[in-house]
Amino acid sequence: MAVVDLQDEVIRKRLLIDGDGAGDDRRINLLVKSFLKWGHGASHEEGYTQYQRMLSTLSQCEFSMGKTLLVYDMNLKEMENYEKIYKDIENSIAAAHEKIAECKKQILQAKRIRKNRQEYDALAKVIQHHPDRHETLKQLEALGKELQHLSHIKENVEDKLELRRKQFHVLLSTIHELQQTLENDEKLSEAEESQETQMETETKP
Amino acid sequence: MAPQEMDVQRALELLHMSVFSQSVSPCGKYLAAGNSYGEIGIFSLSAALSAEAKEESKKPVVCFTAHDGPVYALTSTDRQLLSASDGELKAWNWAEIVKKGCKEAWSRRPPYRSSLEVPEINSLQLNLKDNSLLLAGGDCTVHAMDLETGVFTHALRGHTDYIHCLALRDQFHECLSGSEDGSVRHWDLRTGGQVQAIEVHKYEECSRPQYGKWIRCLATDSDWMVCGGGPALTLWHLRSVTPTTVFPLAPAQHHAMFYQDLILCAGQGPTIYHLQLSGDIRARIPCSPPALHSLCLNQRSPEHKVLTAAGSSHKIDVFTNFGYRAFSLAFA
Numbered sequence: 001m002a003v004v005d006l007q008d009e010v011i012r013k014r015l016l017i018d019g020d021g022a023g024d025d026r027r028i029n030l031l032v033k034s035f036l037k038w039g040h041g042a043s044h045e046e047g048y049t050q051y052q053r054m055l056s057t058l059s060q061c062e063f064s065m066g067k068t069l070l071v072y073d074m075n076l077k078e079m080e081n082y083e084k085i086y087k088d089i090e091n092s093i094a095a096a097h098e099k100i101a102e103c104k105k106q107i108l109q110a111k112r113i114r115k116n117r118q119e120y121d122a123l124a125k126v127i128q129h130h131p132d133r134h135e136t137l138k139q140l141e142a143l144g145k146e147l148q149h150l151s152h153i154k155e156n157v158e159d160k161l162e163l164r165r166k167q168f169h170v171l172l173s174t175i176h177e178l179q180q181t182l183e184n185d186e187k188l189s190e191a192e193e194s195q196e197t198q199m200e201t202e203t204k205p
Numbered sequence: 206m207a208p209q210e211m212d213v214q215r216a217l218e219l220l221h222m223s224v225f226s227q228s229v230s231p232c233g234k235y236l237a238a239g240n241s242y243g244e245i246g247i248f249s250l251s252a253a254l255s256a257e258a259k260e261e262s263k264k265p266v267v268c269f270t271a272h273d274g275p276v277y278a279l280t281s282t283d284r285q286l287l288s289a290s291d292g293e294l295k296a297w298n299w300a301e302i303v304k305k306g307c308k309e310a311w312s313r314r315p316p317y318r319s320s321l322e323v324p325e326i327n328s329l330q331l332n333l334k335d336n337s338l339l340l341a342g343g344d345c346t347v348h349a350m351d352l353e354t355g356v357f358t359h360a361l362r363g364h365t366d367y368i369h370c371l372a373l374r375d376q377f378h379e380c381l382s383g384s385e386d387g388s389v390r391h392w393d394l395r396t397g398g399q400v401q402a403i404e405v406h407k408y409e410e411c412s413r414p415q416y417g418k419w420i421r422c423l424a425t426d427s428d429w430m431v432c433g434g435g436p437a438l439t440l441w442h443l444r445s446v447t448p449t450t451v452f453p454l455a456p457a458q459h460h461a462m463f464y465q466d467l468i469l470c471a472g473q474g475p476t477i478y479h480l481q482l483s484g485d486i487r488a489r490i491p492c493s494p495p496a497l498h499s500l501c502l503n504q505r506s507p508e509h510k511v512l513t514a515a516g517s518s519h520k521i522d523v524f525t526n527f528g529y530r531a532f533s534l535a536f537a
Contacts, residue, residue, distance in 0.1 A: 108465070115466035118482035119429065122449035123442055 024064050031057045218242060222536060224515035227499050228279035228286060230299050233506020235266070236513060237286050237302075238521055239276025240536065244268055245288060247302055248534045250509045253523065264537040266303055271295060277342075278329040282352065285310060289326035289340060292317070294350075315340060315348040316357055328371040330380065332394070339380055341368035347382050347392060359397040363390050369434070372423040381425060387418030389432055391443075403446060405432060411439040411451050422470065426463040429482075431470075433458035438470055440482060450484040459516075460500045469512070469527075471497035477514055479527070492530055494518035 014025070031054060038050045226239040234251040246265035253262045272290035280287050285296045295309040317324065324343025331338055332349075337358065341347045345368060347361040366386035373380050378394045391400040405411060406418035413436055421434030430441045438458045440450040458472035467487065468480040473496045479488040494516035501513045512524040513534075520533040 111466040115482060118466070121483055122440060123445075126442070126445075126447050126449050 219519040222519040226279040227501040241275040243272040280329045292323035330371040343367045383420030383423040411436045422461040492522040
């Protein structure tokens with residue numbers, strides 16, 4: 001059973017390998033047949049030509065064997081080459097993965113930085129709306145000085161006013177006193193006159 | 206009901222469905238989405254993103270009814286999915302959620318002043334530093350709940366109208382809340398007091414009286430805050446409380462988030478905007494829902510890092526490269 005399977009396999013493999021493989025097999029069989037014929041051969045010239053022909057077929061077989069050996073070597077070398085390329089590609093894929101991870105970290109960092117900058121900008125905008133502190137201080141100082149100056153003037157004016165009031169008071173009180181004295185004098189003089197007329201009327205009759 | 210009627214009913218439901226909230230599982234492979242019918246759908250991101258994804262992988266792996274009312278907020282801890290709806294908070298274990306017939310691990314109700322009203326919980330924020338959960342919603346207060354004991358520790362009162370959104374500043378143990386009354390309030394979580402209140406609509410650079418004064422979206426990033434809604438989307442510097450950049454976007458924005466050096470926001474139009482802090486609109490990405498309510502970025506799994514956007518539609522858009530829509534997951 002196993003022998004039959006093996007033969008099947010062999011036949012299958014043989015059928016698969018077309019081209020030179022089948023040709024070579026036929027050639028070897030032909031060589032063996034022609035050798036046997038040559039062995040049994042009669043005439044000398046025919047034998048010589050047959051011998052030449054056999055040598056040529058033999059060299060053809062050797063040639064094709066050499067070719068297949070070279071192809072086999074070439075395939076092995078190609079395999080090695082491909083293995084190398086495959087390993088290189090794998091390495092570069094791993095390196096690329098690492099680079100991607102690095103870049104992702106960098107992106108996160110950059111986003112954080114951008115966020116901080118924007119927060120700063122937002123606050124700065126708000127702060128810019130308010131006027132400068134130096135200016136406000138200066139304005140405050142100037143206003144304070146004005147206030148002082150004005151209050152100084154106000155004090156002066158008030159003092160003057162007080163003084164004038166007092167002077168007016170003095171003037172008015174003196175006027176009143178004078179009026180009083182004048183009235184008193186008038187009254188006195190009137191009283192004196194009435195006394196005199198009284199005395200005159202008393203002495204006359 | 207006959208199967209055809211159920212299909213018609215379901216088709217109608219799908220037509221009117223809105224997805225309000227999304228959350229990613231701790232392993233990063235599943236996305237939970239809560240919709241207006243109280244259902245939570247779990248989608249498998251790893252299946253949908255894989256090379257052999259078919260139509261079936263874009264449907265929910267499992268879809269169950271979690272609440273009676275719409276699921277307004279979802280968030281995930283290490284092991285549980287927390288969902289919030291009208292007045293109640295439920296927790297579901299991620300390990301069991303993918304199996305059918307999942308039951309909630311626990312359910313809580315925050316202490317409300319009056320027992321008559323059942324205010325909705327609009328926003329959940331997880332504070333990992335002290336393992337607590339902040340919830341805020343219709344009763345105008347921010348509740349803080351300790352996740353280990355389930356005890357409600359603080360109730361931060363101050364808002365005069367319901368709260369839309371919460372944001373956390375954990376380096377400072379503070380949280381911000383934006384509300385319908387137009388103010389963004391700053392709370393100190395250790396003392397439970399209000400640090401400051403920013404009346405956004407009073408600043409004329411950003412106020413848009415034609416839209417109203419409600420603040421729908423909030424996001425913080427250390428010293429900066431972005432908030433929008435009725436007033437235009439604005440970037441604020443919190444220390445000096447000044448609006449630094451007003452973004453020239455016409456529609457009102459419903460969700461904003463900081464991402465690397467950009468601000469991503471989405472709102473009433475079918476677009477996601479990529480904005481730079483300087484005020485430039487870097488990109489306008491079209492998406493399928495006509496209005497967007499929620500954006501979710503999957504940071505938990507580097508190979509499934511996608512942005513998902515959901516809104517007034519039963520579809521959830523998935524963006525692998527944030528520049529264009531890759532495909533859509535859909536409720537079935």
